[in-house]
Amino acid sequence: MPVPTPKDLLKAYRQGCNITELLREAQGRTQNSEEIIEVAYDLQAGGYIAAMENPEMARHKGEYTAAIAREILRLTTPTSLLEAGVGEATTLSGVLGVLAMDSSQAYGFDISWSRLAVARQWLTDEKFPQVRLCTGSLLQIPFADNSIDVVYTSHAIEPNAGQEQQILRELYRVTRQWLVLLEPGYELAGDEARRRMERFGYCRGLAESCRVLGYDVVRHELFPLTANPLNPTAITVIRKDEPRERPTHVLACPRFKTPLQELGGMLFSPEALAVYPVLCGIPCLRPESAILASLYPDFFQGL
Incomplete structure (x- = not known):
């Protein structure tokens, strides 16, 4: 199968094709690459915000984000917050609405610039214009060591099967106090859901990978709210052993983690x-x- 051009992919997306699956097949891959993930999500840019016009979707998102914020507040009152894989910021805006923290100390990064462009407009409309956004890779996060009190994800590690440990190392490195993962609960799911996750190249074994890496996993269970029963969300909470000194810079060179x-x-x-x-x-x-x-x-x- 020839590798589709960008225009071919846009046409396929508009016809309802799963872009990650299409590209894996075209490239003879069994797992998603960063390039595949970037293309798939960039083509979706604007779709998550458009979905918020559906009252049922907006209601679920409100409940989901409020639940995430409550989980964070049970752990700490953060002075800085990062959503890794922020997408269009429809989750981050809801979390910030409950946390009531200084939004200038809230950050988000994503692999897709187009998603961040619509996220910027969404955050402005939602009265959080000071949130700082940048493009970045989960494999080389452009933030300094121990720079963010609470780092969380919401189905961002999801399409990265096979790269779980490298991503976890990076998330943990940036975290100062708590790392909260809301990701597919493969080990806690039924057979049909597991088959679907395997088909789409979704992550698995996050809690076990954390333990292998020596991290303190204080909680790992199904989250009470999920948008798709065939992709149940699990919450995994990791505590960093002791408070770390706050660095003088936050954004960093993704290669060297040094100030810019x-x-x-x-x-x-x-x-x-x-x-x-x-x-x-x-x-x-x-x-x-x-x-x-x-x-x-x-x-x-x-x-």
Whole structure:
């Protein structure tokens, strides 16, 4: 099967095809790559916000996000919050509405720039314009070590079967106090749901992977709210052993985890000698976005 062009994929998506499944078949893969995940989610951009026009969907999302916020408040009162794989921010906005924290200390990143673009508009409409968004990879998160009090995911690890441990290491590294995962509960699901998760390349074994990595798993069970019975959500709560010193920077070079310098509206990494572009106010902090430009500071100073 020939690899579809982007226009072919857009047409297939509009016809209701599962893009990750189509691309895995075209590329002869059994698991999703980051490229496959990026394409699939970018083509969906705007779909989650459009779904909020459905009263039943909006009601469920409100209950789901309020439940996440309550779980966080049982653990701590965070001064900083990160949703990894924030998508269109329909979950983050609901969580923030209950937490009532300073939204300038709330962050979100996603693999897809297009989803973040619509997320920015959604957050502005929902009265959270100060939330800071950037593109990023779950495999190389562009945040400093121990920089965020509470990091959570909502079905973001989901399509990354086979890369669970690497993603967990990165999430744990960024976390300062608590890591809360709301992801497919493969081990807690029935046979039909498991077959579906296997077909779509969904993650599994998150709690066991955390234990193998030496993390303190304080809770792992089915979450009471889920949108699809064939994709039941499990909540896994991981405690970081002791309070860590807060770093002086939050956003970081995804390769070296070091501070970035803002120069000419772009972000420069002195360690990578590279510029990360900022597109319509959204920093593009995936490693693939870096432009090697060792002389950029010199030329910028001369402008």
